Amino acid sequence: MKTILIVDDEHLIANMLGYALEDQGYRVVKAGDGQHGLELLEQEQPSLVITDFMMPQMDGMELAQAIRSRLSAAELPILLMSGAHGNLGRATPELFTAVFDKPFEVSQMVAKVCALVGPGD
Template sequence: MATVLIVDDEFGIAELLDAVLADDGHTVLTAANGRQGLARVAAQRPDLIVLDFMMPVMDGPAMLAALRTDPATREIPVVLMSSMPEETVRARASGHAAFLRKPFRIRQVRELVERLLAGRDGDG
């Protein structure tokens, strides 16, 4: 299966996503902010990143911008999640493969993750 990085400062959401995706057979890494997320990516390149929009230290748009400027990480699909409407998020962030509106249903997460991972070329 794939390696998925969850970057969210809300412990309950990160823990829930970790449990669900691990149950689905994925290796799950977690980080509490964008700076920690970039460090995790440098240590072990994930196949997919689920990234919260608003976080302390380094927010989702800043982490996403850093990922997209680095040739080693620019192709990693990113799911950007927020309780704000997608149009609001899109005004401040670009380059994400999908948007997930909080609160979300577990089924939505599973379907989105599987759809994005199915697009891999088998090299993950």
């Protein structure tokens, strides 16, 4: 079973997205900030990371840079979801595999995850 890491301080969005991915057979782990996301990255070794941009302690850009600096996760797909900073994500394709502007269609995010890592089960 493939694991997806969702890093977002907005629990409603993280839960909604998590339920949709679990329905597709993925195992989902969640973190409320980038620092906790990095800890879970090491523990869970996810197949893909979905992160918000604006978060406490470490924003999505800093999280992506920290992930890319690790050899074991240098090629890990990272999807950014952002309300106001999507343009920054699109300007750094070396960090983010795809960028979703809020509000986004959950089905489109799930389809992108499936396309990048294959089926969940």
